[in-house]
Amino acid sequence: xxxxxxxxxxxxxxxxxxxxxxxxxxxxxxxxxxxxxxxxxxxxxxxxxxxxxxxxxxxxxxxxxxxxxxxxxxxxxxxxxxxxxxxxxxxxxxxxxxxxxxxxxxxxxxxxxxxxxxxxxxxxxxxxxxxxxxxxxxxxxxxxxxxxxxxxxxxxxxxxxxxxxxxxxxxxxxxxxxxxxxxxxxxx
Numbered sequence: 001x002x003x004x005x006x007x008x009x010x011x012x013x014x015x016x017x018x019x020x021x022x023x024x025x026x027x028x029x030x031x032x033x034x035x036x037x038x039x040x041x042x043x044x045x046x047x048x049x050x051x052x053x054x055x056x057x058x059x060x061x062x063x064x065x066x067x068x069x070x071x072x073x074x075x076x077x078x079x080x081x082x083x084x085x086x087x088x089x090x091x092x093x094x095x096x097x098x099x100x101x102x103x104x105x106x107x108x109x110x111x112x113x114x115x116x117x118x119x120x121x122x123x124x125x126x127x128x129x130x131x132x133x134x135x136x137x138x139x140x141x142x143x144x145x146x147x148x149x150x151x152x153x154x155x156x157x158x159x160x161x162x163x164x165x166x167x168x169x170x171x172x173x174x175x176x177x178x179x180x181x182x183x184x185x186x187x188x
Contacts, residue, residue, distance in 0.1 A: 001020075011068050017136060019116045041147050043145070043178065044145045048171045052139075053104045056118045056166045060166075064117050079108060079110065084106075085099060087106065122166060123135060123158075129157060130157065
């Protein structure tokens with residue numbers, strides 16, 4: 001991965017800060033806080049997807065891998081070009097295995113990179129449809145910052161695309177909305 005760090009930083013920036021971006025989580029925090037501080041009308045929506053790294057279709061990897069990271073193609077094909085064995089507890093207290101062609105392989109050091117590679121098309125689509133909303137991601141943790149109606153529209157599209165393209169299931173009870181400007185005025 002060191003050989004593709006600069007290329008990965010360019011490919012994922014400025015939206016995905018979970019790959020090749022040292023201090024990505026802190027950068028997201030400070031960018032989002034700066035927007036909220038400078039725009040009292042802005043709100044922040046933070047998303048949470050259940051088991052985000054598990055359900056995405058591995059077939060979504062091949063095109064962006066070929067187009068942007070061909071030097072990793074053979075390695076990723078070796079690791080993901082066939083069904084892997086997913087280990088699960090069985091009904092008798094033991095372990096069962098089933099073939100899987102979705103998600104990151106358990107314990108794979110490329111798992112975060114490949115998940116982010118699969119998610120990037122979704123993030124780019126939402127960003128292009130909602131240019132007035134700042135979209136920041138740290139792997140599967142996606143934050144949307146902007147004026148409420150625009151941020152909610154981006155949130156809805158992200159949810160729809162994530163479910164359709166990544167097979168992810170948003171967990172509404174874990175999503176967060178922060179609108180400090182509204183709280184200061186006593187609005188709900």
